[in-house]
Amino acid sequence: MPSTYEIRADFDSQSIVVYQAYPEQIALAAIKNQTFEAPFSFTRMTWIKPSFLWLMERSNWAQKSGQEHILAIRISRAGWEKALQEGVLTSPEKRVYSDGQIWRELFEQAKVHIQWDPERSLRGQKLDYSSIQVGISRYLIEEFVREWILEIKDYTPLTRKVHNLCKAGKYEQAKRFLPSEKRYELSDKLKKQIGAS
Known part of the structure; x- marks a missing residue:
């Protein structure tokens, strides 16, 4: 089973x-x-999320108002890791911050917010390990849009296909269409900063 707090993503040597x-x-x-x-x-x-199934939970399989289209955005790993380096958790987790006041000061100045939420199964159940989501503030959005993005794909048809298989109870078949996500390794310094395992 994955560690409690680890990044799992579809990535290669240059992009995620x-x-x-x-x-x-x-x-x-x-x-x-x-x-x-x-x-x-x-x-x-x-907010950007490397977990496909977590976004399925968030968007209710692209059925929520204003979330009807699912985009797979390939960005540079340099951009992704810059976002993580600028990141501050959205709550004063004791495993990361020794003091609530220290966290508050960091959070008020943060260009990036980081949150860990329970990962989801194909059936929408909460799992025993977490998934990361990264909030890019207005101070970095121009850079995200102009410099980090390498490719944007429409995953809406894939989303509907997988969801229809799930609704039909064909979970094993649905699983075969999920994007491949594997552990994304981080430096010890970055792990500590964002509360990764």
Whole structure:
């Protein structure tokens, strides 16, 4: 079983895939232009998630309002690791911060927010280990959009296919279509900073 707090993702030596859910107007433009443009907001935090199934839980398999399209966004590993290096957890976890005041000061200045949430199974059950989500603030969004993004794919058809198989009770078949996610190794310093195992 995976460690309690570890990053699992679809990645190679240069890039990593993160997932987001958007309404049609933003998603179709992003797929066409291979980057984000208005009405995508450059002034609010955008959350990226390397776990496909966690986003399925969050978006209810692309059925929530405003989350009907699932994008697989391949970004540079350099950008991803910069985001992690800038990251501060969204709560004062004792395994990371010795003092709540220290956390508060760091959090108020953070360009990136990091949160660990229970990973999900194909059936939507909470698992005994966590998945990371990374919130990129307005101070880094331009860099994320202009420099980190390498490719944007539409995973909405895949999402519907897997969801329909699950609804039919064909979980083993559905599992074969899931993106391949493996452990993403981090330096000891970065592990400690973001509370990874």
